[in-house]
Amino acid sequence: MDRRGFIGAGAALALVPLLRQAWAAQPSAVDHAAMGHGAMGAEAAPAAAGLGLPFGRPLPSLAALPNQSARPGVFQAGLSAGAQPVPLLPGKPATVFWAYNGQVPGPTIEVFEGDELRLHFENRLPQPTTIHWHGLPIPADQDGNPQDPVPPGQSREYRFTLPQGCAGSYWYHPHPHGHTAEQVYRGLAGVFVVKSRSDPLAHLPEQRLVLSDLKLDADGKIAANSEADRMDGREGQFLLVNGAWRPHLTLGVGERQRWRVWNATSARVLKLALPGHELELVGSDGGLLQRPRRIDSLELPPGARAELVVTGRFAPGHGAGLLALPYRRGKMMSAEQEETLTLLELRRGAAAVATAPLPARLRKIEPLGAPAVRRRVVLSEDMANPAAMFLINGKTFDMARADFLGKVGVVEEWEIVNEADMDHPFHIHGTQFQTLARRNDGVWREEPFLAWRDVANVSAGETLRLRFRQDMPGLRMFHCHILEHEDAGMMGMLRVEA
Numbered sequence: 001m002d003r004r005g006f007i008g009a010g011a012a013l014a015l016v017p018l019l020r021q022a023w024a025a026q027p028s029a030v031d032h033a034a035m036g037h038g039a040m041g042a043e044a045a046p047a048a049a050g051l052g053l054p055f056g057r058p059l060p061s062l063a064a065l066p067n068q069s070a071r072p073g074v075f076q077a078g079l080s081a082g083a084q085p086v087p088l089l090p091g092k093p094a095t096v097f098w099a100y101n102g103q104v105p106g107p108t109i110e111v112f113e114g115d116e117l118r119l120h121f122e123n124r125l126p127q128p129t130t131i132h133w134h135g136l137p138i139p140a141d142q143d144g145n146p147q148d149p150v151p152p153g154q155s156r157e158y159r160f161t162l163p164q165g166c167a168g169s170y171w172y173h174p175h176p177h178g179h180t181a182e183q184v185y186r187g188l189a190g191v192f193v194v195k196s197r198s199d200p201l202a203h204l205p206e207q208r209l210v211l212s213d214l215k216l217d218a219d220g221k222i223a224a225n226s227e228a229d230r231m232d233g234r235e236g237q238f239l240l241v242n243g244a245w246r247p248h249l250t251l252g253v254g255e256r257q258r259w260r261v262w263n264a265t266s267a268r269v270l271k272l273a274l275p276g277h278e279l280e281l282v283g284s285d286g287g288l289l290q291r292p293r294r295i296d297s298l299e300l301p302p303g304a305r306a307e308l309v310v311t312g313r314f315a316p317g318h319g320a321g322l323l324a325l326p327y328r329r330g331k332m333m334s335a336e337q338e339e340t341l342t343l344l345e346l347r348r349g350a351a352a353v354a355t356a357p358l359p360a361r362l363r364k365i366e367p368l369g370a371p372a373v374r375r376r377v378v379l380s381e382d383m384a385n386p387a388a389m390f391l392i393n394g395k396t397f398d399m400a401r402a403d404f405l406g407k408v409g410v411v412e413e414w415e416i417v418n419e420a421d422m423d424h425p426f427h428i429h430g431t432q433f434q435t436l437a438r439r440n441d442g443v444w445r446e447e448p449f450l451a452w453r454d455v456a457n458v459s460a461g462e463t464l465r466l467r468f469r470q471d472m473p474g475l476r477m478f479h480c481h482i483l484e485h486e487d488a489g490m491m492g493m494l495r496v497e498a
């Protein structure tokens, strides 16, 4: 697998041809039956083995969205959302995805801080949609709020300029009222990388890993959400990396790489580990940390991103690559993830590779100062009320109601109180926050380090304290990033005034 410069090179690689090759060369998928989740709760989804998805091919590169502008500092491109048949399973008709520009995952947008974007979007879906630029500090009227749908057959222009200091790993996905989960699980999601001209890790070869779930029915079609999916958040038989099932990647002994990882699943908290190698956390949703941190594993909630530095060690007696360790998130109707899942297999390169240095300091993060406003956001579940099961401060989402009124430039401190039985990953639009402390069983614990985030898991019974500032006026959504919960009403709005 080529590493350096894979960003633009081989950009034409889309999922379709990759899967075709994979299928032709596939040995047998039967011994990977364990990959399936076993009991799926109330209704049985077909086992992974029965579906025979190809696996074990090289990690696909993500195709780049080409810039059509010749002007420096301007990124101009077209995006369309529409149906895309993909031949997935031998002997079955092609699986119809919904895709941006026919690609699953969608094309990668890669730009620099300070760039101006002009994106022409066409909706060729049978439903209204929007494009939400998850995590980016951009004007609210360009952020794909559910209030600004693009009807089927219509188009619009998204325009924004990226401020200095926002370098990081973001993504884009639909955000229409009530249909976000469906549009994302049908394939609509792509990554958005903002680079800095002074990136202390620019010398490292880079990999990008988009983790997503695929749930198929017995005919190989993308399964509709079941009642259990709507309750617990959807999971699939297959955890994919860049659209491929259990692909492999070659790493040299001693080789150091930067990995950007996206949790683009609807609902899974992925507890990532890479046993036998060195793993350092260097960045979160909104870019680099102050310094690298050695870790054994990392809990990445749905919607969140991480930047990791991986050093190939291949210590004997360890697992095969990037794993998702068991994680219990309080699901009500479906089985918890009790087993370890393999996301990506690492193969040892033929030759040892010189280890590139990792700087001790990455950047400065200023802590947000004392808040001028404090708010409480209580997450709860009401299982007796199917029309409004997931609540924020006792209410279900209403497009006509702003829950809070805020002011541009003012630091707010929020306590996110999870009074529910499930984990709920909290997300807010338009800015990055700093998590300060968490309370569990009555005990507050300070967060171990400063980071810029836009998603943070709040486990059942936990309270999370965070601070942020909104630097632009407008309506900003905040919600649980289990997309089924968001669609079911676990969302509110902050109106920020100038």
Ligand code: C2O
Pocket (backbone or CB within 6 Å): 132, 134, 173, 175, 303, 427, 429, 477, 479, 481
């Ligand atoms: Cu990625 Cu409002 O969400």
Ligand code: CU
Pocket (backbone or CB within 6 Å): 132, 133, 134, 135, 427, 428, 429
């Ligand atoms: Cu968002």
Ligand code: CU
Pocket (backbone or CB within 6 Å): 423, 424, 425, 480, 481, 482, 485, 486, 490
């Ligand atoms: Cu939730």
